[in-house]
Amino acid sequence: MSGLESKSILVVGAGAFGLSTALHLAQAGYSNITVLDKGSQVPSPYSAANDINKILRAEYEDPFYTDLTKKAFDAWKTPLFAPHFRQTGFLHCVSGEAPERAVATLNRFRAAAEQDAELRKQIVPINGKDDILATAWQYREGPLTGWHGYLNRYDGYAHSGNALIAVFQACVALGVRFLLGEKGDVTEITYSGTATNKRATGVKTRAGHRHTGDLVIVAAGAAAGRLVPELGQQVVAKSWSAAHVKLTDAEAAALRGIPVTYARDLGFFFEPEPGTNLLKVCPMGGGYINTDPRTGVSHAPATADESRFMPAEDEKRCRKLLAHTLPSLAERPLINKTLCWFADTSDSDFIVDYVPGTTGRSLVLLSGDSGHGFKMFPIVGEWVKSLLQAKDGKQSVERWRWKQPVPKEDSGKGNWGDNVSWRLGNTEEFESVRPPPKGKL
Numbered sequence: 001m002s003g004l005e006s007k008s009i010l011v012v013g014a015g016a017f018g019l020s021t022a023l024h025l026a027q028a029g030y031s032n033i034t035v036l037d038k039g040s041q042v043p044s045p046y047s048a049a050n051d052i053n054k055i056l057r058a059e060y061e062d063p064f065y066t067d068l069t070k071k072a073f074d075a076w077k078t079p080l081f082a083p084h085f086r087q088t089g090f091l092h093c094v095s096g097e098a099p100e101r102a103v104a105t106l107n108r109f110r111a112a113a114e115q116d117a118e119l120r121k122q123i124v125p126i127n128g129k130d131d132i133l134a135t136a137w138q139y140r141e142g143p144l145t146g147w148h149g150y151l152n153r154y155d156g157y158a159h160s161g162n163a164l165i166a167v168f169q170a171c172v173a174l175g176v177r178f179l180l181g182e183k184g185d186v187t188e189i190t191y192s193g194t195a196t197n198k199r200a201t202g203v204k205t206r207a208g209h210r211h212t213g214d215l216v217i218v219a220a221g222a223a224a225g226r227l228v229p230e231l232g233q234q235v236v237a238k239s240w241s242a243a244h245v246k247l248t249d250a251e252a253a254a255l256r257g258i259p260v261t262y263a264r265d266l267g268f269f270f271e272p273e274p275g276t277n278l279l280k281v282c283p284m285g286g287g288y289i290n291t292d293p294r295t296g297v298s299h300a301p302a303t304a305d306e307s308r309f310m311p312a313e314d315e316k317r318c319r320k321l322l323a324h325t326l327p328s329l330a331e332r333p334l335i336n337k338t339l340c341w342f343a344d345t346s347d348s349d350f351i352v353d354y355v356p357g358t359t360g361r362s363l364v365l366l367s368g369d370s371g372h373g374f375k376m377f378p379i380v381g382e383w384v385k386s387l388l389q390a391k392d393g394k395q396s397v398e399r400w401r402w403k404q405p406v407p408k409e410d411s412g413k414g415n416w417g418d419n420v421s422w423r424l425g426n427t428e429e430f431e432s433v434r435p436p437p438k439g440k441l
């Protein structure tokens with residue numbers, strides 16, 4: 001116990017990290033928690049997890065994250081989370097045209113899965129179309145030329161939007177207060193003290209209200225840098241695109257149970273969402289950043305509407321993926337196109353730490369999900385609890401500490417995703433792909 005249980009805690013952001021934090025703290029007996037979110041409901045349109053599915057993949061090149069994911073999977077199988085978890089398997093391949101780098105990445109993932117005793121049992125080698133049809137007969141019309149890789153039956157996906165709603169409701173039942181919409185739109189953290197020796201005292205909202213707290217936890221996803229400018233370039237707001245194909249009831253029923261299907265050089269899709277019959281499809285690529293030329297820092301655009309499109313090259317890749325697998329869908333309209341923003345770090349490690357320069361253990365930053373954080377949704381809050389309860393007030397997991405400043409030679413590039421081995425493709429500026437504003441006539 002840290003003595004904070006009765007003190008007031010403000011959590012900024014009711015996305016995956018913020019909700020998980022509120023849940024774990026409330027379950028641990030913290031009784032005065034308020035969560036603020038600028039979205040008027042959960043899931044917020046600004047949350048990267050406001051989606052119909054996110055991949056739950058356990059194999060990482062780094063066993064640290066494999067072990068964590070396995071822990072998270074155990075939690076996904078508990079009553080609160082299980083209704084949103086689908087262990088469909090993960091068909092992880094490259095097409096015959098894949099560049100060497102994609103093949104090498106795939107091979108490293110497979111090697112990582114095979115090194116883990118639990119995952120190894122679930123790996124099925126895929127060497128061509130026949131092997132794919134043995135697991136997903138639905139792709140029999142697809143040429144699947146040169147596809148090879150593996151199926152990991154351990155993996156699957158979660159319905160992220162519905163999981164957020166379930167945890168939101170669980171938090172409400174545990175007495176967590178929520179301020180949503182304008183009332184929860186935090187414009188700044190308030191402090192007492194001096195610029196170099198300051199204590200966080202609460203937050204100010206767009207509605208003009210001040211809320212005081214003994215502890216402020218910022219879990220604002222891609223928007224973290226706006227509230228904690230000290231972050232500078234250690235977190236980059238980055239986006240990837242997604243779109244959907246609307247299926248008929250019969251088409252959706254036929255695709256029920258397909259594995260998450262992922263070609264490292266093209267993109268990936270999921271089984272259709274029951275009820276809406278939407279099949280989500282995403283291209284592979286280095287993503288898009290939105291760098292402020294004055295500061296070199298990338299922030300998500302101010303409104304969600306600005307991100308409702310898919311860049312033309314991404315659309316081509318999605319159509320090619322469908323042509324390889326489900327050719328009857330390759331020319332269908334792509335709807336609900338969007339760029340989804342997340343908080344990227346240079347090494348893909350999360351940040352779960354006190355903000356340096358603030359005193360009294362008064363300000364925690366929870367960020368840097370790096371586009372692979374949703375799978376951890378059931379357990380993220382445990383990490384925050386451990387930090388709050390650490391006797392020395394230090395993050396014991398070194399890689400989750402506040403990061404060193406970005407070296408000068410990299411300053412302003414903001415495109416380090418290219419250097420992380422599981423990312424493929426160059427990062428581009430949002431400005432270079434966004435559609436021109438519509439005329440007023």
Ligand SMILES: Cc1cc2nc3c(=O)[nH]c(=O)nc-3n(C[C@H](O)[C@H](O)[C@H](O)COP(=O)(O)OP(=O)(O)OC[C@H]3O[C@@H](n4cnc5c(N)ncnc54)[C@H](O)[C@@H]3O)c2cc1C
Binds near residue numbers: 044053221372
């Ligand atoms: C296209 C895409 C695909 C992804 N695929 C996967 C995947 O397959 N598997 C996986 O594990 N992860 C995936 N992720 C990553 C996953 O979505 C994130 O790791 C996760 O959502 C991070 O949670 P978060 O709480 O940090 O941020 P978010 O979920 O984005 O939540 C941030 C919250 O802060 C709120 N907020 C922002 N600013 C303010 C403010 N000023 N005041 C109040 N509230 C504010 C927002 O409204 C939002 O609700 C993907 C992300 C993207 C973008």
